[in-house]
Amino acid sequence: MGQILAWLSRRFLTSTRPRVTHSLMGIVVLYFSIVYAPVGLFLLVGWPAWESMYWWSWIEQPAFHPWTAAFSIAFYLAMMLIGVASYILGHTLLQRNMKRTVIALSVIGVIATLVPFFVWPMTWYHVGTHAQYHAVPRMTTRMFETTGFLIPWAIAIAWLVIGTLGTGGWIRAFDRRRDDAA
Secondary structure, eight states, X not given: OHHHHHXXXXXXXXXXXXXXXXXXXXXXXXXXXXIIHHHHHHHHHHSHHHHTTTOOSGGGOOTTOHHHHHHHHHHHHHHHHHHHHHHHHHHHHHHTTOHHHHHHHHHHHHHHHHHHHHHSTTGGGEESOHHHHHXXXXXXXXXXXXHHHHHHHHHXXXXXXXXXXXXXXXXXXXXXHHHHHO
């Protein structure tokens, strides 16, 4: 996502030297801290087995397990740091006139996000615990039949989509205003 935000602000970033202290960095950090990372953390805390695609059972027991609780914090911080580092990398690449690389990394980032859904198809469609998912027959409910999951998930995804479109639109408008002023 950071590469996409860098691409949206490419005119500004190609003319700005400081990589961390420029005027768009605040909005980028704000986006990753209150839009992007909280959605992942919400899903991880609310439905840990689902968010981890039913790989681990330990993720479902954070109470009295400090390493499991620490994983949730590390997960949030990783989403933040990877996003901001990706934006800074995009800034660096744009200043080196490597626009195609920024586009390629943006596409690769989207593909990497979608790969698990194709490698483990329909895993995301099942909602339940690790044990329910791995039981024979599978004891989970379907995503669209479980309002206790579907409604909070839809609200979280709506927050992500609206926040992403709003942030992207604001950054793009900022970039155009700066370009028009120059």
